[in-house]
Amino acid sequence: MACYHAEVINISLSNDKILRNFPILDVKKRFLGFLKIYTVAVPEINIEETVKLFQENMGTRLKKEWYITLHNAEHVIIVFRKRIFKLSGKGIKPIYKKILDISNAEEWDKWNEVIIYAKSLGVPDEQCDFLPEGFDERIY
Numbered sequence: 001m002a003c004y005h006a007e008v009i010n011i012s013l014s015n016d017k018i019l020r021n022f023p024i025l026d027v028k029k030r031f032l033g034f035l036k037i038y039t040v041a042v043p044e045i046n047i048e049e050t051v052k053l054f055q056e057n058m059g060t061r062l063k064k065e066w067y068i069t070l071h072n073a074e075h076v077i078i079v080f081r082k083r084i085f086k087l088s089g090k091g092i093k094p095i096y097k098k099i100l101d102i103s104n105a106e107e108w109d110k111w112n113e114v115i116i117y118a119k120s121l122g123v124p125d126e127q128c129d130f131l132p133e134g135f136d137e138r139i140y
Contacts, residue, residue, distance in 0.1 A: 002044040003140050004070045004077075006054070007132060010036040012066030014059040022050075039132070042070060047077070055079050065121035069130050072140040078114055078130060080121070085114045094131040 005025065010016045011034075022040035029036055042050045047070065054068050058081045070077040071089060078085045091104035092111070102111040118128050 002072070004042045004044060004047055004072045004075075005135075005138065005140065006038075006040050006042050006050070006068060006070045008038045008040060008054070008068050009066060010038065011061045012059065012068060013054075013057045015057055018053060018057055044072070051077055051079055051084060055081065055084065065123065067118065067123070067130070071131060071135055073136055073138070076131065080117070083117060085110065085117075087111060087114070089131070089136060092131060092136070094129045094133055094135065096129060096133055097126040099125040099128045100130050 006022070008019060010019070013019075019038055019040060022042060024038055024040055026039040027036055051070065058066060058068070058079070060066075060081070065081065068079040070079070074089060076087045076089045076092070078087070087110050088106040090106035092100065092102065093104070094100055100111065100115065102108050102115070105111045114130070115128055
C-alpha cells in the first residue's frame, strides 16, 4: 500500500498520543530526549483525514509555532496550525538545518510562499529545511 511519511515533533502536538495511531518508522531525540522527531507512516488513502487530525492537534508549546511535514517521493504537505500547503517535491534537495534551497523546485513560487509564511511565524532559517535529507530517495 502506498504511503506518506510524516515528520512530527512531539512537542508540536497538544496530544502526542495520536502518534500511537501510526506505525513509527524512526525517532530522533534532541535536547536530552525532551524533543523527539517521529517519522510515522500514513496510508495514502487516509492522507486528508490525517492532515486534519494533525492540524487540529497542533499546539504552541514553548510559545512557538510548529509545522508538520508529510511527504512521499512526489508530493509534500506542510501543515501549520492555520494553513496547509500542498506542493510538488520535485527539484527539492534538503540539507539538515539549512534553509531549503528551492532554486530547482518544480513549484518554486509555492515553496517560496511556504518559506515566507514560516518566517512570518518566527520559524528560524535553520528550521526552514522542511524535509529530511534524502526524502526523494526513500521507499514509501
